[in-house]
Amino acid sequence: MCLAVPLRLIEISGDIGVVEMGGLRRRTNLSLVENPKVGDYLIVHAGFAISILDQQQAEETLDLITRCIEKADGSSPEKGEA
Amino acid sequence: MDPLLLREERSVRALLKEVDALLERVDRELRIMEVCGTHTMTAHRSGLGNLLRKKGLRLISGPGCPVCITPDGIVGAAAALVTERPDIVLASFGDMLRVPTPKKHLLHLVPAKGSTVKTIYSPEEVLDIARASPGKQVVFLAVGFETTIPSIAWTVEEAERSGLKNLSFITCLRLVPPPLRAILASGESGLDGFIYPGHVSVIIGSQPYEFIAREFSVPGAVTGFEPVDLLLGILSVLRQIEGGEARVDIAYSRAVRPEGNPAARRVMASACEVTDGEWRGFGAIPASGLRLRNRDLDAFERFSLAYDFSWENMACGCGDVVRGLIEPEQCPLFGNPCTPEQPMGPCMVSVEGSCLIHYKYGDTMWTG
Numbered sequence A: 001m002c003l004a005v006p007l008r009l010i011e012i013s014g015d016i017g018v019v020e021m022g023g024l025r026r027r028t029n030l031s032l033v034e035n036p037k038v039g040d041y042l043i044v045h046a047g048f049a050i051s052i053l054d055q056q057q058a059e060e061t062l063d064l065i066t067r068c069i070e071k072a073d074g075s076s077p078e079k080g081e082a
Numbered sequence B: 001m002d003p004l005l006l007r008e009e010r011s012v013r014a015l016l017k018e019v020d021a022l023l024e025r026v027d028r029e030l031r032i033m034e035v036c037g038t039h040t041m042t043a044h045r046s047g048l049g050n051l052l053r054k055k056g057l058r059l060i061s062g063p064g065c066p067v068c069i070t071p072d073g074i075v076g077a078a079a080a081l082v083t084e085r086p087d088i089v090l091a092s093f094g095d096m097l098r099v100p101t102p103k104k105h106l107l108h109l110v111p112a113k114g115s116t117v118k119t120i121y122s123p124e125e126v127l128d129i130a131r132a133s134p135g136k137q138v139v140f141l142a143v144g145f146e147t148t149i150p151s152i153a154w155t156v157e158e159a160e161r162s163g164l165k166n167l168s169f170i171t172c173l174r175l176v177p178p179p180l181r182a183i184l185a186s187g188e189s190g191l192d193g194f195i196y197p198g199h200v201s202v203i204i205g206s207q208p209y210e211f212i213a214r215e216f217s218v219p220g221a222v223t224g225f226e227p228v229d230l231l232l233g234i235l236s237v238l239r240q241i242e243g244g245e246a247r248v249d250i251a252y253s254r255a256v257r258p259e260g261n262p263a264a265r266r267v268m269a270s271a272c273e274v275t276d277g278e279w280r281g282f283g284a285i286p287a288s289g290l291r292l293r294n295r296d297l298d299a300f301e302r303f304s305l306a307y308d309f310s311w312e313n314m315a316c317g318c319g320d321v322v323r324g325l326i327e328p329e330q331c332p333l334f335g336n337p338c339t340p341e342q343p344m345g346p347c348m349v350s351v352e353g354s355c356l357i358h359y360k361y362g363d364t365m366w367t368g
């Protein structure tokens, strides 16, 4: 139930939004989040957006992981490398 | 920034190194409860659960699957309603409708004349179903924790606003922190830490778990559902254990704020009030449930329903599984005869149920 891939908000009309992931679009109820904006990444649960992702916090987590990787193998990870 | 880092094997490998170093320093067997069924899924599907166990860290699943903790009495009441009364449309989430009873699960029961059972994905679908079926009484078997309750509450209020007379609710709305108190107070679990559910915490924030650190000195961290998130959560619990501290850390700060989601909580509080709640495996827990303020919308009142505990399946070990007292494999029915094709209890039905997850991924070992 919690499988939470963040979805990008691409359209808002009133309390209803359209979210998108990999070309797939879905209607989402926006009544439970404050000030959603087009371009925001949302966590959607059972058809309702419940959280707007905080980009800055996301970057901090990614930085933390990057530092861990650097520490672990002593090399800077290159973007896009699998 | 590369968001794919959250998915990459090298990220998991690097975090596992840190986990190893901490486990070596702590140097004893540890038991950490992951409360949310989706964490159980992350741990087992990725194989991290088995790998960590080999390293001396056992992840125990807790009461984190709403379908699994819904008592049989509530499912029984819904079954009685749809088999005995004509012109009922019973709607619920797919997993809930496949929970076995000594007869058949709700989707396979033979409904009374004019009655049907419908699977829904989002609570708000019941509004359209009710509008489209003016001659029927639509009943939503609404189960969930704080993640789902706000959307159910919004649906309840929307039904009131639009004056829908043919929609009511059988609810099993439950709050996550109270059973954790019950588990700790019983002293039976011997837990060294908690991984708190990410999306319940999106709504309630971190404050409602503070009592666990303060009163029971048990560390914990809120985290998300990628394997990397799980490891970040485990790392912050291990650091607290190493330092002899107990806090509620948030290792999922991109989605969870300490104050939670106040807008969602307002909707929840406006439609629902706190009450004692029945849980499978626990019985009644004080102030652990919510009920609708508008009693006219409660199907128990509208149809004079009674909890039907004659449906209780005594052989199934789910009650002990959701309390973290036994592993699914320790249930004598696990795998024979209880399987995903022929489930004997809700934990083998729900995608968040420990038995189903262990059955599917029990041998999976992280090899990255």
Ligand code: SF4
Binding pocket: B315, B316, B317, B318, B319, B321, B328, B331, B332, B333, B334, B335, B338, B339, B343, B344, B345, B346, B347, B348, B349, B355
């Ligand atoms: S294995 Fe089946 S019967 Fe046993 S606890 Fe799990 S769901 Fe219940």
